[in-house]
Structures are given as C-alpha cells and as structure tokens.
Amino acid sequence: MTIKDLLVQGNALLKGHVDAPFLDARLLLEHILGISHTRLLLRVGNSVDQESVKRFHRALNRRLNGECTAYIIGYKEFWGLPFIITPDVLVPRPDTETLVETALNFIKQGWMESVLELCTGSGAVAVSLKREVPYLSVTAGDVSRKALAVARENAQHLQADVTFVYSDLFEHIEGRFDLIVANPPYIPTCVIETLAREVQNEPRLALDGGEDGLVLIRRIIASVIEHLYPRGVLLIEAAPEQMIAIREMMSRYRNIQTFCDLAGRERVIAGTGSDLGLALSILNSP
Ligand SMILES: C[S@@+](CC[C@H](N)C(=O)[O-])C[C@H]1O[C@@H](n2cnc3c(N)ncnc32)[C@H](O)[C@@H]1O
Incomplete structure (x- = not known):
C-alpha cells in the first residue's frame, strides 16, 4: 500500500x-x-x-x-509551536490564538512587563507569549497538578522561561501584574454531556464552568483587582453568547472591549481595572 x-x-x-x-x-x-x-x-x-x-x-x-487526534499523536500545533499534549490537558483550540493575539497587541503598547495566565492547562498561551516577547516576566497557574506537569514540559522543550504555580485561581498567586489573561472553563455543566464524544474525553476540570458556565469567570472578575497594577488589563476568553453577561460583571472596569475570533465571533473581552477599585485594594493590601 x-x-x-x-x-x-x-x-x-x-x-x-x-x-x-x-x-x-x-x-x-x-x-x-x-x-x-x-x-x-x-x-x-x-x-x-x-x-x-x-x-x-x-x-x-x-x-x-472518540479520542482526539492530539491525544493519539501526543502533540498539537498552537501559535505555530508544537505543544506536547496528553489527556491531562485541554487540546489548545485555534480560537484561543485570539487571546494570544489580543494580549500581544496590548503588550506592544510597550509599558507592560509582567503577565499572569490563569488556567494555563498545557501552557500554550503563557509559553507563546514568552516566546514572542522574551523580556516579559510570565507566571502561569492551574489547579491541576497533572496539567502543570505538561505545561512545565512544554516550557522546557520550547525554551520559554515561565514560572508555574499550583493555584486555585489567585489562591497562591503573589504580587501584581500588568496583564492577566485567562481561558477558564466556561461550558455550562448541563451542556457538557451534549458535546461531541471527543470533547467529553477532555478533562472535566478544563471544561466545566458550573451551572451557567460563568462561575470561574465571576470569581476571576471579583478578585482580579488585587492582582493588577494601575492601568493593568484583564483579558478573558469566553463563548460569544456569554459576552453580554461578562460585560455586566465588569461594570466597574474601564475601557471594556471585545475582540473577535477568525469566525468573526466575540471571543475575548478586555477591561482595565477601575482606578477607584485599584486605589482601594492597594490601600487595603498588607
Ligand atoms: C479551558 S482550559 C484552558 C487551557 C489552556 N489555557 C488553553 O487555552 O488551551 C481551563 C484550565 O483551567 C484549569 N482550571 C479549572 N479550574 C481552575 C481553578 N479553580 N483554578 C485554576 N485553574 C483551573 C483546568 O485545569 C484547565 O487546565
């Protein structure tokens, strides 16, 4: 043959x-x-x-x-880089390249030095950002130790100096950042069982966004101010149909904007921490 x-x-x-x-x-x-x-x-x-x-x-x-191709071959290309992928991590999606692209457009304004990625999974976003802008200090967290092991392997083989932290969102994250990015799980629990079998084979922890899909996003928005510098920017990837609800959650933020994926659907939302919120959180911090 x-x-x-x-x-x-x-x-x-x-x-x-x-x-x-x-x-x-x-x-x-x-x-x-x-x-x-x-x-x-x-x-x-x-x-x-x-x-x-x-x-x-x-x-x-x-x-x-129903096994994903990426799990069978053990890698997936993302942002032009070959990432090691195991069933312990979500397979990085092309939609998430919109998050990287948007982050880079903010970083190119020139004043940002530190980036935090929450929910890093395979490390695809954090590693891509570090590779694109080597002077950045990049920290990335995840609550899955198995995912963090894969992320560390990726950072090593792609020679990206990223600090990985085991953390339930901000729990073990110290300090403030100029940019915080996240692609958290955002699928409503009841929708998961309706998804294709191959998606259901991905880690539940990487998919399940709670009853309305917004549980993690709500938590991030509620505590991010304590971790952003003044002028700092938060970028969140979510489903297009969730953007209206997220905008409302971000009502205390300034400069709220959305960015579209290749299919022209709103995929990433950005906001700058409100000055009042920041001032208060800085005053209250130990
Ligand atoms: C949708 S995946 C995103 C993975 C990767 N950033 C990407 O874009 O391909 C979500 C990730 O969030 C992690 N996660 C879920 N709950 C979390 C929590 N409470 N704190 C930190 N990470 C969490 C999961 O382990 C998973 O790796």
Whole structure:
C-alpha cells in the first residue's frame, strides 16, 4: 500500500465521524511514519511497510472511538509551536490564538512587563507569549497538578522561561501584574454531556464552568483587582453568547472591549481595572 492509498482509506473511514477526516488521517500517518507534512507530500507514491499500516489502522480506530487526534499523536500545533499534549490537558483550540493575539497587541503598547495566565492547562498561551516577547516576566497557574506537569514540559522543550504555580485561581498567586489573561472553563455543566464524544474525553476540570458556565469567570472578575497594577488589563476568553453577561460583571472596569475570533465571533473581552477599585485594594493590601 502507498501513502496515497492509506490517506484515501483513512479519509473514507473517518468521513462522517469527525470534522476534518483528511486532515486527521494525514496527521496520524505523518506521526506513524515520523515524517513532516512536506515529506509526506513528496512521497505519496512510496509504499508503506506492513507494521506501519497496522499502526495506522489502530490509530484510525482510536480516532473513531472518540479520542482526539492530539491525544493519539501526543502533540498539537498552537501559535505555530508544537505543544506536547496528553489527556491531562485541554487540546489548545485555534480560537484561543485570539487571546494570544489580543494580549500581544496590548503588550506592544510597550509599558507592560509582567503577565499572569490563569488556567494555563498545557501552557500554550503563557509559553507563546514568552516566546514572542522574551523580556516579559510570565507566571502561569492551574489547579491541576497533572496539567502543570505538561505545561512545565512544554516550557522546557520550547525554551520559554515561565514560572508555574499550583493555584486555585489567585489562591497562591503573589504580587501584581500588568496583564492577566485567562481561558477558564466556561461550558455550562448541563451542556457538557451534549458535546461531541471527543470533547467529553477532555478533562472535566478544563471544561466545566458550573451551572451557567460563568462561575470561574465571576470569581476571576471579583478578585482580579488585587492582582493588577494601575492601568493593568484583564483579558478573558469566553463563548460569544456569554459576552453580554461578562460585560455586566465588569461594570466597574474601564475601557471594556471585545475582540473577535477568525469566525468573526466575540471571543475575548478586555477591561482595565477601575482606578477607584485599584486605589482601594492597594490601600487595603498588607
Ligand atoms: C479551558 S482550559 C484552558 C487551557 C489552556 N489555557 C488553553 O487555552 O488551551 C481551563 C484550565 O483551567 C484549569 N482550571 C479549572 N479550574 C481552575 C481553578 N479553580 N483554578 C485554576 N485553574 C483551573 C483546568 O485545569 C484547565 O487546565
């Protein structure tokens, strides 16, 4: 069997079961053959050994059984970087690149030096920011020790100096930051069981945003002021349909703006800590 035969076969098998059958078949085959996309294309006529064919079929079956491609191949590209991914972390989504892009646009104003990422998961956002702007001091927290282990591995292999902290949101976070970013779990609990099987295979802790999906976001907005410098900015990723409710929660913030993902849907909301709130929290801090 040639590479082309296997791609055609994989595409046909996955069609109707996954969103991007050809892409998934291609990624699985590249992984099994240990070759890049370009090499795969250059060798489409080459025949493949029996052992690799068997491994490809096993991988296709795992995919058909609802495992994400990223969990099967062990990595996912995000912001042009290869992140190690295990079932202990959410697979970083292209939508979250809007969070990175928006953060970079704020950082490029030139005065920001410190960034905190809450709910870091695989570390994709924190590591991408550090790689883009090496002078930044980047701290990232998560309440999952297993996720933090993956994030640390990513920071190491991508040579990004990020400080990781085990923390329930701000619980163990010390100090103030110029920018705080978060992609917290924001799916309402009752919606989770209606999602595709592969999404349900991701860590519940990374998905479940409580009864209305906004439990974590509410907590972040309520305590962020104590961790932002004056002029500091909070950026939160959420679902487009949650933006109106989040705007209301941020009524004490200034300069509230939303930013759209590639599909043109509001995906990230930004606000600057209110001067009054900041002044009070600085006065009250020990
Ligand atoms: C939606 S995932 C985001 C992962 C990653 N930042 C990304 O964008 O791909 C949410 C993450 O929040 C973490 N998390 C859930 N509850 C948390 C809490 N109370 N405090 C800190 N992290 C929490 C989960 O472990 C998970 O890694």
